[in-house]
Amino acid sequence: MSNETPPKSALREFLGNLVSAPGRIYRAAFRTGTPTTDRTRSNFIFQNVFLHLHAVRTHRWSLRWSTTMGLGIAALAAFLITLVTGILLMCYYKPSPEDAYNSIKDIHFIVPTGRFIRNIHRWAANIMVITVILHMARVFFTAAYRKPREFNWLIGMGLLVTTLGLSFTGYLLPWDQLAYWAITIGANIAQSPREVTDALNITASFDPGGMQRQLLLGSDVVGEEALIRFNLLHVMVLPLLLSALLAVHFWRIRKDGGLTRPEDADKLLGPPPADTYPVFTEAPQKTYHLAAIVRGRTPAVNQAPENTIPSMPHLFYAELGVFMLTVLVCVGLAMFLNAPLKELANPSVPENPAKAPWYFLGLQELVSFSAFMGGTGIPAIVLIGLGLIPFLDREQRGTGEWFGGPGGWPLVKQAIAVGSAATLLVETIAIRFGWLREWFPHIPQLVITFVNPGTIIASIYAVYSIWLVKRYNSARAGALGLFTCFLCGFLILTAIGTYFRGPNWDFYWSPAQWPKH
Amino acid sequence: MSETSNHAGSRLDPEPIPRRDFLGLSSLGAMCASLIFAGVGIFRLPKAAVLSSPSKKFKVALPESLPAGQGFTPPGRSVALFRDEEGVYAISLVCTHLGCIVKSAPEGFECPCHGSRFAADGAVAKGPAPRALPWLQVSGAGVEYLVDEDATVPPGTKVKA
Numbered sequence: 001m002s003n004e005t006p007p008k009s010a011l012r013e014f015l016g017n018l019v020s021a022p023g024r025i026y027r028a029a030f031r032t033g034t035p036t037t038d039r040t041r042s043n044f045i046f047q048n049v050f051l052h053l054h055a056v057r058t059h060r061w062s063l064r065w066s067t068t069m070g071l072g073i074a075a076l077a078a079f080l081i082t083l084v085t086g087i088l089l090m091c092y093y094k095p096s097p098e099d100a101y102n103s104i105k106d107i108h109f110i111v112p113t114g115r116f117i118r119n120i121h122r123w124a125a126n127i128m129v130i131t132v133i134l135h136m137a138r139v140f141f142t143a144a145y146r147k148p149r150e151f152n153w154l155i156g157m158g159l160l161v162t163t164l165g166l167s168f169t170g171y172l173l174p175w176d177q178l179a180y181w182a183i184t185i186g187a188n189i190a191q192s193p194r195e196v197t198d199a200l201n202i203t204a205s206f207d208p209g210g211m212q213r214q215l216l217l218g219s220d221v222v223g224e225e226a227l228i229r230f231n232l233l234h235v236m237v238l239p240l241l242l243s244a245l246l247a248v249h250f251w252r253i254r255k256d257g258g259l260t261r262p263e264d265a266d267k268l269l270g271p272p273p274a275d276t277y278p279v280f281t282e283a284p285q286k287t288y289h290l291a292a293i294v295r296g297r298t299p300a301v302n303q304a305p306e307n308t309i310p311s312m313p314h315l316f317y318a319e320l321g322v323f324m325l326t327v328l329v330c331v332g333l334a335m336f337l338n339a340p341l342k343e344l345a346n347p348s349v350p351e352n353p354a355k356a357p358w359y360f361l362g363l364q365e366l367v368s369f370s371a372f373m374g375g376t377g378i379p380a381i382v383l384i385g386l387g388l389i390p391f392l393d394r395e396q397r398g399t400g401e402w403f404g405g406p407g408g409w410p411l412v413k414q415a416i417a418v419g420s421a422a423t424l425l426v427e428t429i430a431i432r433f434g435w436l437r438e439w440f441p442h443i444p445q446l447v448i449t450f451v452n453p454g455t456i457i458a459s460i461y462a463v464y465s466i467w468l469v470k471r472y473n474s475a476r477a478g479a480l481g482l483f484t485c486f487l488c489g490f491l492i493l494t495a496i497g498t499y500f501r502g503p504n505w506d507f508y509w510s511p512a513q514w515p516k517h
Numbered sequence: 518m519s520e521t522s523n524h525a526g527s528r529l530d531p532e533p534i535p536r537r538d539f540l541g542l543s544s545l546g547a548m549c550a551s552l553i554f555a556g557v558g559i560f561r562l563p564k565a566a567v568l569s570s571p572s573k574k575f576k577v578a579l580p581e582s583l584p585a586g587q588g589f590t591p592p593g594r595s596v597a598l599f600r601d602e603e604g605v606y607a608i609s610l611v612c613t614h615l616g617c618i619v620k621s622a623p624e625g626f627e628c629p630c631h632g633s634r635f636a637a638d639g640a641v642a643k644g645p646a647p648r649a650l651p652w653l654q655v656s657g658a659g660v661e662y663l664v665d666e667d668a669t670v671p672p673g674t675k676v677k678a
């Protein structure tokens with residue numbers, strides 16, 4: 001408030017501000033300037049709420065193609081694509097039995113780009129399922145679930161179940177024959193604990209199956225209530241749940257010290273190749289110093305930072321590359337392959353064959369022997385078994401290596417052979433000769449529930465893995481065997497359900513042989 | 518207690534369960550209990566008390582000429598009605614496996630979804646169906662009958678035509 005400088009005209013200042021506003025807005029949005037120095041590269045990351053999920057520097061091991069194959073990012077990209085296309089589809093979709101089918105038809109045939117967007121949504125959803133399964137397999141085979149990542153493995157299980165739930169709930173929404181009968185079967189699978197309670201004659205007083213089904217459908221038939229509930233789950237509950245789980249998943253990766261790498265990763269990698277740019281713009285004078293609150297193995301603790309490189313650009317460009325590739329694949333598939341739409345749902349004539357989404361066809365194959373075991377028992381055993389892996393395998397050997405641990409790749413090859421042979425053998429017997437009900441028509445249902453192709457295949461896997469644990473004196477060897485077997489079983493049963501089952505769920509060598517009706 | 522009471526409150530040798538902790542723990546326990554109660558109670562709403570599905574009882578007029586052993590299915594229902602010398606009876610067409618609608622076949626019924634087969638009286642002839650197709654309650658006489666899809670009767674129960 002001194003009188004020495006004459007007061008500037010407020011009007012001129014206002015005009016000056018107006019002129020420089022665009023530049024200031026730009027600098028407010030892009031606060032950190034061009035990321036060209038160590039400092040601006042770091043600021044680029046931790047001044048941005050989304051990017052700061054990443055560390056400023058990334059270990060070179062994490063960036064190797066063979067470490068992740070980009071599968072986690074591809075799954076995330078597919079999820080984001082379904083979000084965007086899903087919102088677009090919701091502009092026209094009407095969740096009521098009278099309108100649902102016609103609104104999908106409108107989207108498919110009338111709305112500009114409607115079919116294209118619907119196709120992308122379908123394909124992205126399928127790709128998400130595939131990449132999540134492959135991502136889980138890569139985490140398993142590189143033993144990346146071990147301490148301290150046990151909890152993140154469990155979060156991953158939650159992500160797997162939520163992903164499958166999203167796909168399944170979406171399957172009903174078109175309200176066509178395919179949707180209607182797949183959901184009828186799915187809802188009755190939720191009710192399948194009745195197979196056991198009925199056999200024990202306690203359904204009247206204790207009926208968890210009926211309860212589950214009723215909660216899912218809001219009724220005792222697949223109708224309006226079911227459609228509203230599935231829509232609610234599909235467009236709101238499950239996406240929110242998945243997003244919350246993803247936030248935890250990514251946060252845990254940071255807190256667990258980045259991605260898993262072998263103890264001797266630095267030795268294996270050697271120094272960065274000469275053409276790696278940038279590593280440092282100004283070589284550090286001191287080793288990195290981290291505040292005492294950071295615990296555990298962040299990239300730079302306890303070691304020289306030589307083998308970390310700036311996340312901007314190295315990590316981000318890699319992630320963007322995977323993202324663009326996923327978009328390309330989804331859009332490419334959507335251009336040429338249309339999402340299916342059958343006739344309007346008809347509750348009195350089942351689609352024949354009535355097939356669930358492809359990733360459930362392995363289970364449907366098992367369900368065709370026992371509803372409870374195929375639909376509830378075996379999936380529960382698999383999920384519990386997967387969840388227990390990091391707590392049973394507490395070994396150190398092979399962490400961060402593909403097929404790491406005793407036995408390694410030769411063991412996995414053997415497990416592929418054993419797992420496939422067991423599955424094919426039992427399936428062949430069941431397809432060729434039928435099962436217990438045909439041989440002994442009066443056999444009690446409980447016997448079939450516990451002795452059927454599904455449980456027999458699972459038991460062979462279990463016995464084989466226990467043998468592996470003894471043979472190699474290592475829990476990891478058993479886990480490798482079991483996981484490989486289950487993967488083979490999943491693939492083979494899914495293939496049988498998809499390609500070799502026709503009308504009446506009979507076996508056919510090819511759809512060309514299906515009887516015409 | 519008399520010996521330790523000198524030190525009561527000392528950080529080095531605290532009371533086993535100080536009163537403050539006890540109160541704290543009980544309120545924590547009460548909170549957990551009420552959260553669990555609320556969590557379970559939440560499911561009271563989505564568990565429908567009144568089902569929106571159409572009535573399970575329906576009237577049906579049998580066609581004059583219905584050969585014995587051939588079923589008649591009223592439109593929109595998943596029930597087959599039969600008439601023979603002993604009377605009229607109804608068999609549910611909802612597969613006991615996973616709820617597809619079975620079709621009549623030469624020797625009984627077959628299910629398109631996972632290949633279950635049933636004999637003409639509903640008994641399971643081929644898996645995976647765990648139970649026979651239930652027989653439903655039929656009442657009435659003459660041409661018009663009342664069928665109750667919720668009430669099952671022992672197989673073989675027929676009402677005199």
Ligand code: HEM
Pocket residue numbers: 067068070071072073075076079132135136139144145149152153154155156157159160163246249253258259260
């Ligand atoms: C929607 C599903 C999922 C998404 C989007 C996702 C995303 C990611 C991403 C981006 C990473 C970083 C490394 C990489 O790309 O491999 C990662 C790591 C990890 N994921 Fe997932 N994930 C999902 C599901 C799962 C599942 C099903 C599991 C296992 C049951 C799992 C377990 C893990 C573990 C343990 C890590 C740390 C790996 C390491 O330290 O090397 N995730 N996830």
Ligand code: FES
Pocket residue numbers: 612613614615616617628629630631632633644645646
């Ligand atoms: S629903 Fe009839 S066999 Fe599965």
